[in-house]
Amino acid sequence: MALRNAARESRRSGSELLVESLIGHGIDTIFGVPGDTGVAFYDVLARHTDEIRHVLARDERHCGYMADGFARTSRRLAVCEASSGAGAVYLASGLGESYASSIPALAITTDIHRASRGSGAITEIDQVALFGAVTKWQRVAQRAEEIPGLVAEAVGAALGGRPAPVVLICPEDVLDEHADVQASTGTSTSPATRRAASAEGVAEAVGVLAAAERPAILAGGGVHASGAWRSLRRLAEHAAIPVATTIHGKSAFPEDHPLSLGVNGGNGSRGYSNAHLAAADAVLIVGSRSNSTDTDGFVAPKRSGAKIIQIDIDEARAGRNFPASVGLVGDAETVLDQLREALSPAQADVREKRQHAIAEARRGWTAANSSPLPPVGIGTLQPRDVVYALHGVLGTRSWVCADPGTPTPNLSAFWEADGAAWRVVIPRGHGPMGYSISAAIGISIAHPGQRVLCLTTEGSLAMGIGDWETAARLRLPITYVVLDNSSFSWIKMLQHLYLEKRYFQVDPGPIDPVLLARGMGIEAARATDLHHLELLVKQSANAEGPTVVHVLVPEHKDSPPPVSPWQAALTNSSAGRPVY
Known part of the structure; x- marks a missing residue:
């Protein structure tokens, strides 16, 4: 027995x-x-x-x-x-x-x-x-x-x-x-392996970069997946190659660096990044789908003219959108190191020239975006100024996640990130509304005790509010900032620009984030001006659990965000609706 x-x-x-x-x-x-x-x-x-x-x-x-x-x-x-x-x-x-x-x-x-x-x-x-x-x-x-x-x-x-x-x-x-079997064991960290690119491919890519007069790097989410932040920076500094990122690649490279171009593409670019990549004669794409949004409709960089090198762990994706490119199949960190070791360092005059051009472009952009924006009504704040205020309080080392709509282009353009981790998370695979409310919980649990900023909207809140209770129950240090324009403003902007202002089913009823948050036991308040916003965010940084800050913002048609196809349509009525 x-x-x-x-x-x-x-x-x-x-x-x-x-x-x-x-x-x-x-x-x-x-x-x-x-x-x-x-x-x-x-x-x-x-x-x-x-x-x-x-x-x-x-x-x-x-x-x-x-x-x-x-x-x-x-x-x-x-x-x-x-x-x-x-x-x-x-x-x-x-x-x-x-x-x-x-x-x-x-x-x-x-x-x-x-x-x-x-x-x-x-x-x-x-x-x-x-x-x-x-x-x-x-x-x-x-x-x-x-x-x-x-x-x-x-x-x-x-x-x-x-x-x-x-x-x-x-x-x-x-x-x-x-x-009668045993449990299995193993590891669960990413990446599982570090694959190197072929020597022939690396040699061809080095030849292209060495011969280029106007090279650039476009860094995507694959840099984060590989943990290749240091390798990206070392290559860029070694060869004096300017670096732009996709939205997924944001925070892969420090955006205050002399070689940083910021976010590239049709959503959230500062403009000078798109201009630089459109004029580039060689572009190294690292871990990015490099789709239409990432490349501003395949003009930054262009599909023809510039020589493209693409690093990707997936052979099917290395060069998929740029068929004539040099494909380097391998782990981003490993391949970036291979390129740096094979490339000669940039000459001092070349480095100074490239950095000076970026500094001039950045100064012009900063001057244009430091001027006060037109008033938008009592108690309604400009999204750009909201992002500046949040950054001033929380700084570049914060964990940040954002929902589609108002947060995405404004955070991409106006939040300056460091380049040491995937600290700015914006969902650009499908762009699901409500994503960030729950993703912030995952981020907070992955990094216990560290404050997370979640930039969401009233539309996303309607789709994801249930997990405010989860954040409250777990007492997670998350600051939820709800940007509220009381409309499906992104779709309304498309109707405004491309359908002769025929608005249809884009104005649902109002939501009160403060009332809803308090009903779940979360401290909440509406910011009445920028100074009040800063005060509320400072208070949230010392709170034991989550907090909610409600901010009224204008619709996109009344205060257009940095979305380059929309900016083109506003100055040229013949510009067509963007194709993703």
Whole structure:
């Protein structure tokens, strides 16, 4: 009898194997919402709270956003979970941004009993098909003994090659089943490997850069994913190559550096970056999709004329939008170091000339954007001035995340970032409204005790407000600033510029962020002017938990943000609607 009991104790349930394998891979945080098919999994999680923390969200979609913020800023694999049916459907929509932005996440979903398949069970859905468009790997555990190996395979798939979400689907009866196998172990930091580019490709790229008179670098999110900040800076300084970033690449290079051009492209550029890349004769693109938005409609840089070099971990993406480019397939940090070691240093006169040109452009832009903007009504503040005020209080070392709409172009252009981490997080994969409210929670949990600034809008708040309660319950140090123009202002601007001001369904009713926040136990106030805003943000920096600051701002049609296609349309009525 004793031997039989010992044998039974050595056999682990599928839920135990799943939790122990996650812990064995260094996973210490999981974002989720409980459901019927996951109760056995939760029962085991409850016994391991000293090794793995479960963060209870209010919506499965937001679990994906939390995991995204956690992974982006920590370069660690994030884990999120949901149950079958609606839970899985909601989670899938929360993974789209991560998939488009190459963010590694392991989604774990539970599913109906295998014997119930095809019976029309209440939460039955083909989860493999459901997650097929937003994950790079989908597997169903058919037996408990498969779970440790599938966890190891999932982690490897999420972190290997182009990072992306993966999903492991566990039927509830498989989680109840027992097996005599051990949990798997491994690591969960990114990148999983450091691949070097071919020597031939590096030699060709070095030849292009050495011969260029007007070179430039366009740095994307791949610099962050690789942790290649130091390597990017060393190459730029060694060869005196000016550096622009995409929105995803913002904070990959210090924006007060003499070689910094700031954000490039059609959304949030300072203008002189686009001009520099449009005139460049050689451009090194590092870890970026380099799509239409990143390149201002493929004119900065141009598809023809400039010689393009593209570093990407994914061979299919190296040169996809610039077919004649030199593709360097490999890890960004490794390949940047390869280029620097092979390139001769820039001559002093070349360095001085390039830095002087940037300094002149920056001085002109700064002068133009330091002048007071036209008044917009009592108690309504200009978004540019709001960003300046927030930066003045919180500084470049803050963690910042932002939603689409008003925050994106203003933060991109007017918030000056350092170049030591993915400190400015703006979702440009799909641009989901409400993302930052939950992503800020993931960032805060990844960096305990450090203040996070979340710049959101009243429109995004309507889609993501539930997790204000999560931030309050966990007492997270997050400052939520809600920019409120009481409209779907981005869409209204498109109707204003390109549809002869025919506004339709872009003016929903008002939302009171202060009242809603206080209802969840969060300190909140509306800023009446810039000085009041600064005071409220200073107070928030010393608060124990989250705070909310409500700021009224004008609509885009009344105060156009730095979006270059819109600026072109305002000066040239024949300019067409931008094609993304």
